[in-house]
Amino acid sequence: MSTADARLIRFLQQENARLKDEKHLLTDEVQALRRYVRALRKLQQTVQRFTPEQDILALLDRTMQSALELLDATDGSLMLIDEETDELVFVLVHGAGRETMTGHRFDRRKGIAGWVAEHVEPAIVGNVRSDARFLSELDERFDFVTRSLVAVPLGARGRVLGVIELLNKRSGEGFTEDDASLLSILATLSASALDYAASALAETEGKA
Secondary structure (H helix, E strand, O other): OOHHHHHHHHHHHHHHHHHHHHHHHHHHHHHHHHHHHHHHHHHHHHHHOOOOOOOHHHHHHHHHHHHHHHHOEEEEEEEEEEOOOOEEEEEEEEOOOHHHHOOOEEEOOOHHHHHHHHHOOOEEEOOHHHOOOOOHHHHHHOOOOOOOEEEEEEEEOOEEEEEEEEEEEOOOOOOOHHHHHHHHHHHHHHHHHHHHHHHHHHHHHHHO
């Protein structure tokens, strides 16, 4: 075999490997897009059925489920700020801590969630153990292992209502800026629904 033939064979082998890698990437992207479409379709159906009389927690719960599906996360929570006690409260929890963490409170300025609520900015953390903001006592208390997370603020009409936080991708990969953007869209929807329900309740009580 000549040197030219050997080079050609190596080139073809490399090109074949590259094409296989691209095929895998495209397959992953198509699967992710299909997952996004399914989750968004469910979310759209939920929003279309929403009325002020409907249980707001049921709507938020379905929104959280859509967020988990969209971002391929194993666990997540929606925390609201209790202005009277100055705490963040786990109102909705999906995943391993659903039964134990719901209702738990902590200082609204602690942890990565507290930072997000305080600064009104998203946070993407690939390794929480290396982040000084991480509140490890929650993992210890509830026998949980947080590896990575993305958190975004819940805000309506210039007021921060709380935080949505998703943990640990099933793939083991870290969260991305695209993930944070998608979660921010869902957070805006959730915050608007909360604000709408609160206004409707206040109007009803005012007429009573």
